[in-house]
Amino acid sequence: MADLETHDFDVIVVGAGGAGLRAAIEAQAQGARTAVICKSLLGKAHTVMAEGGIAASMGNVWSEDNWQVHFRDTMRGGKMLNNWRMAQLHAQEAPDRVLELEEWGALFDRTKEGLISQRDFGGHRYARLAHVGDRTGLEMIRTLQQRAVSQGMAVFMECKVHKLILDEGRVAGALAYWRETGRFVLFRAKAVILATGGIGKAWQVTSNSWEYTGDGHSLALSTGADLIDMEFVQFHPTGMVWPPSVRGILVTESVRGDGGVLRNTDGKRFMFDYIPEVFAAETADSEAEADRWYEDHINNRRPPELLPRDEVARAINSEVKAGRGTEHGGVYLDIASRRSADFIRRRLPSMYHQFKELADVDITATPFEIGPTCHYVMGGVKVDADTAQSTIPGLYAAGEVAGGMHGSNRLGGNSLGDLLVFGRRAGLAAAEYAQGLGAAPQVADSEVDRLTAEALDPFNRTTGENPYSLQYELQDTMHKLVGIIRVRSELEEAIEKVGQLKERAKNVAVEGHRQFNPGWHLALDLESLLTVSEAVARCALLREESRGGHTRDDFPSTSGYWSKINNTIHRDSTGETTITQEPLPEMPDELKALFEEPAK
Amino acid sequence: MTDVSTDSPRSASKGPDMVNMQVWRGDASGGDFKLYEVEYREGEVVLDVIHRIQATQANDLGVRWNCKAGKCGSCSAEINGLPRLMCMTRMSTFEPGQDITVAPMKTFPVMKDLVTDVSFNYEMAKRIPAFQPKPKDADGKRRMAQRDVERSQEFRKCIECFMCQNVCHVIRDHDENKVHFAGPRFLMRIAELEMHPHDTGDRIPLAREELGLPYCNITKCCTEVCPEHIHITDNALIPMKERVVDRYFDPITRLGRAIRRKR
Ligand SMILES: Cc1cc2nc3c(=O)[nH]c(=O)nc-3n(C[C@H](O)[C@H](O)[C@H](O)COP(=O)(O)OP(=O)(O)OC[C@H]3O[C@@H](n4cnc5c(N)ncnc54)[C@H](O)[C@@H]3O)c2cc1C
Ligand code: SF4
Ligand code: SF4
Ligand code: FES
Numbered sequence: 001m002a003d004l005e006t007h008d009f010d011v012i013v014v015g016a017g018g019a020g021l022r023a024a025i026e027a028q029a030q031g032a033r034t035a036v037i038c039k040s041l042l043g044k045a046h047t048v049m050a051e052g053g054i055a056a057s058m059g060n061v062w063s064e065d066n067w068q069v070h071f072r073d074t075m076r077g078g079k080m081l082n083n084w085r086m087a088q089l090h091a092q093e094a095p096d097r098v099l100e101l102e103e104w105g106a107l108f109d110r111t112k113e114g115l116i117s118q119r120d121f122g123g124h125r126y127a128r129l130a131h132v133g134d135r136t137g138l139e140m141i142r143t144l145q146q147r148a149v150s151q152g153m154a155v156f157m158e159c160k161v162h163k164l165i166l167d168e169g170r171v172a173g174a175l176a177y178w179r180e181t182g183r184f185v186l187f188r189a190k191a192v193i194l195a196t197g198g199i200g201k202a203w204q205v206t207s208n209s210w211e212y213t214g215d216g217h218s219l220a221l222s223t224g225a226d227l228i229d230m231e232f233v234q235f236h237p238t239g240m241v242w243p244p245s246v247r248g249i250l251v252t253e254s255v256r257g258d259g260g261v262l263r264n265t266d267g268k269r270f271m272f273d274y275i276p277e278v279f280a281a282e283t284a285d286s287e288a289e290a291d292r293w294y295e296d297h298i299n300n301r302r303p304p305e306l307l308p309r310d311e312v313a314r315a316i317n318s319e320v321k322a323g324r325g326t327e328h329g330g331v332y333l334d335i336a337s338r339r340s341a342d343f344i345r346r347r348l349p350s351m352y353h354q355f356k357e358l359a360d361v362d363i364t365a366t367p368f369e370i371g372p373t374c375h376y377v378m379g380g381v382k383v384d385a386d387t388a389q390s391t392i393p394g395l396y397a398a399g400e401v402a403g404g405m406h407g408s409n410r411l412g413g414n415s416l417g418d419l420l421v422f423g424r425r426a427g428l429a430a431a432e433y434a435q436g437l438g439a440a441p442q443v444a445d446s447e448v449d450r451l452t453a454e455a456l457d458p459f460n461r462t463t464g465e466n467p468y469s470l471q472y473e474l475q476d477t478m479h480k481l482v483g484i485i486r487v488r489s490e491l492e493e494a495i496e497k498v499g500q501l502k503e504r505a506k507n508v509a510v511e512g513h514r515q516f517n518p519g520w521h522l523a524l525d526l527e528s529l530l531t532v533s534e535a536v537a538r539c540a541l542l543r544e545e546s547r548g549g550h551t552r553d554d555f556p557s558t559s560g561y562w563s564k565i566n567n568t569i570h571r572d573s574t575g576e577t578t579i580t581q582e583p584l585p586e587m588p589d590e591l592k593a594l595f596e597e598p599a600k
Numbered sequence: 601m602t603d604v605s606t607d608s609p610r611s612a613s614k615g616p617d618m619v620n621m622q623v624w625r626g627d628a629s630g631g632d633f634k635l636y637e638v639e640y641r642e643g644e645v646v647l648d649v650i651h652r653i654q655a656t657q658a659n660d661l662g663v664r665w666n667c668k669a670g671k672c673g674s675c676s677a678e679i680n681g682l683p684r685l686m687c688m689t690r691m692s693t694f695e696p697g698q699d700i701t702v703a704p705m706k707t708f709p710v711m712k713d714l715v716t717d718v719s720f721n722y723e724m725a726k727r728i729p730a731f732q733p734k735p736k737d738a739d740g741k742r743r744m745a746q747r748d749v750e751r752s753q754e755f756r757k758c759i760e761c762f763m764c765q766n767v768c769h770v771i772r773d774h775d776e777n778k779v780h781f782a783g784p785r786f787l788m789r790i791a792e793l794e795m796h797p798h799d800t801g802d803r804i805p806l807a808r809e810e811l812g813l814p815y816c817n818i819t820k821c822c823t824e825v826c827p828e829h830i831h832i833t834d835n836a837l838i839p840m841k842e843r844v845v846d847r848y849f850d851p852i853t854r855l856g857r858a859i860r861r862k863r
Contacts, residue, residue, distance in 0.1 A: 243643020
């Protein structure tokens with residue numbers, strides 16, 4: 001501990017994606033001494049990959065749009081399991097957050113009138129996504145990064161937060177290590193904002209990068225903060241399927257928003273066969289009507305290809321199971337026969353590029369194969385809607401790591417808005433909390449010594465488990481047993497396997513030295529991966545119904561009981577993890593009334 | 601779902617092939633290429649093969665990556681001597697049987713194996729004053745025509761892979777120039793702000809006097825390596841040089857303008 005690099009801040013933000021950067025910008029603007037810590041280089045977080053856009057009811061394309069409609073779409077997309085207050089704040093504040101990005105230099109695509117253009121996306125009643133071609137995430141992260149840099153933000157890049165440290169039940173700081181040198185660094189801080197993103201690296205076919213090991217979820221749980229809804233994992237309907245090395249890479253929903261349709265190997269637009277009752281009133285039942293909708297949203301209903309993601313992913317899964325899939329286990333996405341090559345290249349430049357370079361496929365000339373890929377986790381840290389505070393004082397969470405906002409299924413475009421709205425709110429609240437706290441909490445030396453010794457353990461073993469093999473086995477287990485369609489026996493098997501992997505992970509060994517050693521980094525990430533995998537499988541076993549991103553073959557319909565329940569995960573000081581069923585916060589009557597109007 | 605690795609008639613996929621990869625291993629104190637004989641499968645990119653080496657033969661092989669789809673700019677390296685994104689370079693583009701070399705970018709100090717210290721770029725970014733917007737319209741909105749935002753949008757496609765910085769001869773073999781030459785990526789950032797329809801700042805003196813725009817002699821090496829196919833030289837650097845000329849009457853850069861007119 002003697003020569004440990006140590007820093008003091010009011011607020012540290014773990015994560016430099018959209019949520020983390022927006023939070024840090026706000027905390028610093030409030031006068032809090034703020035730092036951002038991230039595992040990759042600045043500007044490389046997952047947010048950079050987002051393609052389609054930011055959902056915000058600015059009404060630039062459809063003046064009929066407003067926050068109430070956006071709120072309703074969000075709740076219905078989430079099958080009413082959303083935290084209503086988060087969905088409301090999000091719908092109300094997203095437009096301001098988008099306009100703020102423009103003030104910081106973002107250059108969105110424009111309408112004919114010169115306003116920010118908005119595009120159609122699944123589950124959204126009106127064209128609502130502010131976008132820049134199909135690289136909206138890049139625009140967002142670069143804008144926030146440039147804003148943070150211009151504020152003189154302290155950024156610790158390629159630095160991984162390994163553990164959080166508490167003092168008398170409050171946040172006191174975080175222990176991290178530099179990826180480059182493997183040296184430890186201690187951050188003493190009054191408040192910590194988790195903005196670490198998701199957990200998708202626990203699955204084999206995923207659109208998520210190596211960073212998505214669920215660190216924030218696991219850090220929160222280990223400090224005693226609660227998680228909710230971990231069974232809800234979104235499988236995006238359209239990932240690449242061929243060649244194998246690109247399997248899982250995302251194909252943006254904008255392809256469908258801009259006119260692309262799904263076909264099986266018989267050439268049939270099969271989505272018409274999968275329109276669920278709840279969406280029947282607003283979904284076109286003929287190809288002609290669906291096709292007219294792109295030009296006239298008022299007199300036509302939306303194409304079934306633009307149903308919420310859970311519906312589309314399940315439909316594709318069923319088609320493939322019924323033998324109407326391609327030889328690589330996908331179905332066809334066809335925009336070539338529906339839009340001009342010019343239009344496709346202009347609206348979807350990076351999709352064009354991605355298929356051309358990675359799969360030798362020209363999407364302007366031919367339909368291409370797609371299939372579901374693990375994409376997003378709706379579950380996460382349980383937070384207070386207004387402040388983003390977790391159940392532990394001084395610990396906040398925003399962005400994908402937070403739970404509640406999206407209920408059981410997230411609508412496309414609602415994540416980027418979520419990052420901005422709740423990133424800002426977390427930054428505000430954390431700064432206020434830190435400034436209101438008298439003396440800084442204390443970090444005990446003995447605790448730091450214990451944690452560092454533990455982290456170096458894998459180097460002390462000459463023989464042991466290979467971290468890459470363990471990760472592979474975990475991904476295989478989650479893919480096969482905790483995928484889109486789940487069933488009791490498989491979930492039980494998954495829980496048992498994850499338990500065995502947890503035991504084996506205690507014996508993981510790494511070679512080489514501490515300097516930029518991905519093997520060691522993965523060995524340490526395994527703890528989070530296993531923690532979140534177990535949470536997902538256990539919650540999935542408990543929830544005996546099908547809803548949004550959780551489909552049970554043995555319980556195919558929704559249940560009245562579960563429609564009002566959040567699975568809430570808690571770990572006590574002995575390390576025992578329990579899951580309890582807590583009532584969903586009750587929506588006030590004036591908001592309930594929004595659902596009684598006839599759906600258009 | 602069916603297993604995608606099974607053989608399919610159309611793609612006639614076969615079992616794995618073997619390839620010799622020469623991967624640079626070492627750190628700031630030195631290093632050398634190390635030979636790995638490794639499998640590769642149909643459709644794979646160089647990054648897949650590097651990952652296979654990491655998973656099976658060298659757990660501690662240092663490499664950066666995130667998106668695996670050419671979107672984040674993390675995985676830049678020199679492949680057979682050419683700067684490329686490892687995730688976008690398909691194995692099928694190489695002659696079978698040929699050794700493939702993978703080395704870290706040369707212009708930046710090595711940290712470990714394929715990972716370099718790119719902090720130079722982050723330092724340069726700090727030196728460029730941010731967007732300075734003119735007031736909004738009375739209704740609180742901004743109106744800009746699509747064709748007017750497109751010029752800067754082209755430059756904002758930049759994924760900060762820093763390969764243009766890596767090949768630019770002004771700094772590639774001249775470390776001493778790094779203090780007064782921002783490199784194509786950041787001169788382009790200035791151009792982006794200068795061409796933003798609503799920016800009111802003036803960064804021309806900065807570009808000329810402190811960030812080294814005059815050092816650029818429009819060789820276009822940066823443009824050639826840009827994975828986003830941004831016309832860095834033609835659309836950002838030459839117009840910036842023209843703006844400098846217009847302001848300072850610099851005779852040498854007039855040449856640049858003459859060349860451009862001919863196109
Ligand atoms: C391909 C793709 C396309 C998408 N398209 C859209 C879209 O069009 N619209 C939309 O709304 N959503 C989209 N999404 C979802 C959305 O992009 C993500 O949910 C969102 O960007 C997550 O942002 P975040 O700020 O929560 O986390 P991220 O941007 O993932 O950032 C996480 C940060 O936390 C850091 N971190 C993690 N663990 C640690 C640790 N232990 N120590 C230190 N740092 C740590 C990481 O380094 C990183 O900086 C897409 C997702 C993908 C994968
Ligand atoms: S055109 Fe200019 S900036 Fe680009 S590589 Fe040549 S000298 Fe460098
Ligand atoms: S301009 Fe092109 S080559 Fe240069 S950093 Fe950006 S993307 Fe890379
Ligand atoms: S991994 Fe993102 S560009 Fe290669």
